[in-house]
Amino acid sequence: MKYVAIINDRRFEIEILRDGTLTVNGEPRDIDFLEIAESRFSVIKDYRSSELVIEESASGLQVLMDGRIYEVQVLDERALLMANRKGGIKSKTGEVVAPMPGLIIEVKVNVGDIVHEGQTLVILESMKMQNELKAAREGQVTSVAVSKGQTVDKGATLIVVGDVPA
Amino acid sequence: MKYVAIINDRRFEIEILRDGTLTVNGEPRDIDFLEIAESRFSVIKDYRSSELVIEESASGLQVLMDGRIYEVQVLDERALLMANRKGGIKSKTGEVVAPMPGLIIEVKVNVGDIVHEGQTLVILESMKMQNELKAAREGQVTSVAVSKGQTVDKGATLIVVGDVPA
């Protein structure tokens, strides 16, 4: 089974063979990978002992190791093929969802606006704090589902950012 | 639904009615009983807040509260009826089982011996310690399933103590 893992723009081609052999970019590797609890893993590789938290996110995997978070995408052969056909791997999600229930204090964009990554789109009040919800990617706002003064549930889609029309 | 709970030779007649009303020996009671985690319960009764561990044992329930363990038997109407018919409630178990894997160092009784509660029946070595397994009740040894030098698994029945013939 062949996979490609992408972290920080680095590609690792990893193959897992039926006999349990593992290679990275063609070179054999030994690794002891163990699930300790849900989402928590212990890895021993060349004596180095590491503890990892692996969680799934909208755009791939979030891996926490030594206090640092890594965004990782793992593609198998089929996904790789599809991604290549589409001209690239899946980009960050454009859906802005409410991370908790709360009150919409302000909506800062309208449908059609071009936004940049990190731009504040909505202000949501919850836990007595005003939280700025930001765009995870650049693009054009294709949908605004809420307005000022509205209360929203956790997980509600508030804004959708789509591709900028070419 | 009517129950009898027996602790330390004290009997509590408890009735749970369909409308949620609860009585103890005919008097109404308020109690807030909540499962916190498996086997762990929080009780608030007349403002008193208590944390309990409830586990099932061979002879009923073991309840831990404020560092003290209580042996409790709860009988419903049918069980009570049956127990009365048999002339008494179920007595302590006569089976002596290995609490952990280990090596039998010594078997101190033979079939037919009359033993008293607390008498050492078997010495089991495990975790580098010699552990004396004792009779939980008085009675007559009806079965000896192991002998010196034998290794046993956890949970294996080693000795059975039955009633003394009348």
Place this chain on the structure above:
Amino acid sequence: MKTPETRNIQKVLVANRGEIAVRIIRACRDVGIATVAVYSDADRTALHTRHADEAVYIGTPPPRESYLRMDKIIEAAKKTGADAIHPGYGFLAENADFAQQVADEGLVFIGPSPQAIATMGDKQSARAAVAKYGVRLIPGTEAGLHDDDIIAAADKIGYPVMVKAAAGGGGKGMRPVHTPEELPAALANARREAESAFGNGEVYIEKLLVGARHIEFQILGDMHGNIVHLGERECSIQRRNQKVVEEAPSPFMDDDLRQKMGEMAIAAAQSVGYYNAGTIECMVDKDRNYYFLEMNTRLQVEHPVTELVTGIDIVKEQIRIARGRRMTPTESVLSPRAWAIECRINAEDPYNNYIPSIGRITTITTPKGPGVRVDSGVFVGYEITPYYDSMIAKLITVGETRNEALLRMRRALSEYIIMGVKTNIPFHINLMNSVSFIAGQFDTRFIEERFSMTTYEQEPTDTDLEIVALASTLYSHRKRQQASQVVAPAKRDTSNWKWVTRWERLRK
């Protein structure tokens, strides 16, 4: 001052929730006093409800329906026969009416006099009280002005200014404003936030000192007229004007400054005949000029760092003082015997603009071992709701030196695992590795202006990346296998995947 009566305290009602309620229950238990918790619907399973000897239900989750209901809390004390009430911090801790009502009901309020709370709780009277003692004040306006007057005052004081809530605390209702154009909107936002948090939308402004530190002095006073300070705490590590890391002593402090600021702090407390624990908050600029900010007339979130460097249990001293006894310390602490750091563990996502995280905690591994203290109100199965503050625990480490405390904090953070909600533990790990923090070079703007979760002091090594790549791939491979029902048999109950490991090679 006449000798106070000794008052009997056998049972304390804790009018609070979360870690501080647990902390107070522990202190009571440590001196053999019975405890009563109060709880809302959201807190039936909370640790304070379960750890107290008794627990009384007081209402629905919104604080104004439960933890802010003076009538229900006093009724709960009466019903259970409590003879004293400890308010903790937040909620009713700085409410003079509550302190007065408690006293009127014949109960002991474990805190200062209602007069001291009232004087220090009102910005204007607080400034007037301390000014007489020669305490330096930050230029600013009084509270209760209209926006127009505030805007005019800001021009006189000069920008930048800080908008603050009159009833404030915990950074709520606060806004830094750098230009006149931003001020009207900032006032409106601050008023709204203050109204929502405190039921009081009054705001005021103060000159914003640039490059300044937030340093505070812990005060302890008894009813026999004794007042001492227990040294300072460094609280400049803040985000959105909320403290996230505190330490004692301050790396900025020297003996001379401690002496002078300590005297000022005692003078400020004396101005209101203070007894109980209290805190004098100050701003200290680069040139070591210090200004009185406000006095908190209650236990502070960050009191443990002072406890660890002085050996004094501040909550026990509060109880002792409320009983009318002489407090234990007889003189101010001019040389702390250790160094302590506290990290506030918040349920928030440092990788996503620190958005509060709600949900159920599924796993906790608490750091343990020497020099580590954890004050926490949560447990496995605890549900973090949007009703209350996002702070779920405090991790405090102590060492002989700042360096030792810092290394212990790094170690303790790496041991601390909380799953089910996002926490700011990665933020703290990053901070403890930042050169500026290690060097003690920071001010109150450090986190917002010169710290980021994505720039690290060191790039990950190739080995780091390869381990992450391998683990992620094996994780995905496993998921795939599970999806197609071809699950590798687990050797132990934990699922174990080894690829070409020592054992397998040996067995080949």
Place this chain on the structure above:
Amino acid sequence: MKTPETRNIQKVLVANRGEIAVRIIRACRDVGIATVAVYSDADRTALHTRHADEAVYIGTPPPRESYLRMDKIIEAAKKTGADAIHPGYGFLAENADFAQQVADEGLVFIGPSPQAIATMGDKQSARAAVAKYGVRLIPGTEAGLHDDDIIAAADKIGYPVMVKAAAGGGGKGMRPVHTPEELPAALANARREAESAFGNGEVYIEKLLVGARHIEFQILGDMHGNIVHLGERECSIQRRNQKVVEEAPSPFMDDDLRQKMGEMAIAAAQSVGYYNAGTIECMVDKDRNYYFLEMNTRLQVEHPVTELVTGIDIVKEQIRIARGRRMTPTESVLSPRAWAIECRINAEDPYNNYIPSIGRITTITTPKGPGVRVDSGVFVGYEITPYYDSMIAKLITVGETRNEALLRMRRALSEYIIMGVKTNIPFHINLMNSVSFIAGQFDTRFIEERFSMTTYEQEPTDTDLEIVALASTLYSHRKRQQASQVVAPAKRDTSNWKWVTRWERLRK
């Protein structure tokens, strides 16, 4: 004594497992030293394996195949580039051959000289060494005698006597014997247990002092010829000759006795030119006569109580000393600054003859808050196997007075929840409530002769019994409902049964 070379320590291999391996890893991390763990098949998921920077597999679970394999441990150090080895306690900690081999391989052994280990490890040479310094000894025989000679010696010494393993420790191979008739069987049993535990069946006897206490002195010495003591520990609370509760200082101690015993302890350590941490174990009879028992040439399980009352981190001092530096303390501790108590948390069933309990831990709630330290090697999901010692954690509390430490211990024990295996936490709760323990009146026979898990100081109240009866009934009722698929709908995710509660009445 010539000035020792300073030795470089950058990476320490910890030749141990469980809580003590974790403790040592933490100490190394606190001073910025990298760590290497070694692990058997049973310990792949153990905390020491996961917390260390590196981990090396060394064999199957039985200690003689892994943690006692000197060759594999030294090989692991070589492979990972460790420059020092810390042996912890138990396993190879008092093996002079191992200390010598480590030195021969050019590695630093974090412990005393092989000569000191050898001299103190052999009963005869230990007695000879200290006797020259005027240290008082308990009458007894040498090791290695035949049973007949031992039996003859016992008649001379007078009963009761204690049979002990020559290679002993941790109560293994020990037997008290009260009459000549019991002696042959006791010798046989002790030889068998010693053979199994240490691979050495040699035993000896000593006069058994009746009503005596076990009091030990913590020693610290460096390679510059400095030796101090850090005060005493009271270790009389024992079961089957294994310590279960320790405290510092001893309630039996006075300044005069501390002075004299401390001098004796230093003299005993000087007799072998001792450096590193070490412990002089003594028996003290009712008339305050004290006798040298043995010297443990290693870190002791109960070292944390001394750390908490002196502020000295003993493991860090061991590393400092091994580096050839001067140790931090310059004089003996004659007045401890606090009081500390340690409870050993064992996986055993106190209600069932303390039988060791094995199984998987399903829940842990660790006591937290001020004055509480937990040194633990276990976690949720940890499997307790029959291969190793049943001690899974140590709970230590500290207070200004013995009473405060004791109240904190009660509080901490009531917070400590471990599910999945039986533990002796109820034993400790009972002990902390026993009048004799509270009064400090106990000797080494207290637990076995005058303490029971079924007699309590106070009978349960009627309310206690009713709460237990109600909870048990509701539990059974629920099980019954579940069995018949009529499950009450849970209001929250946790299952909540309320009968005629406030809410329901309000809603009626």
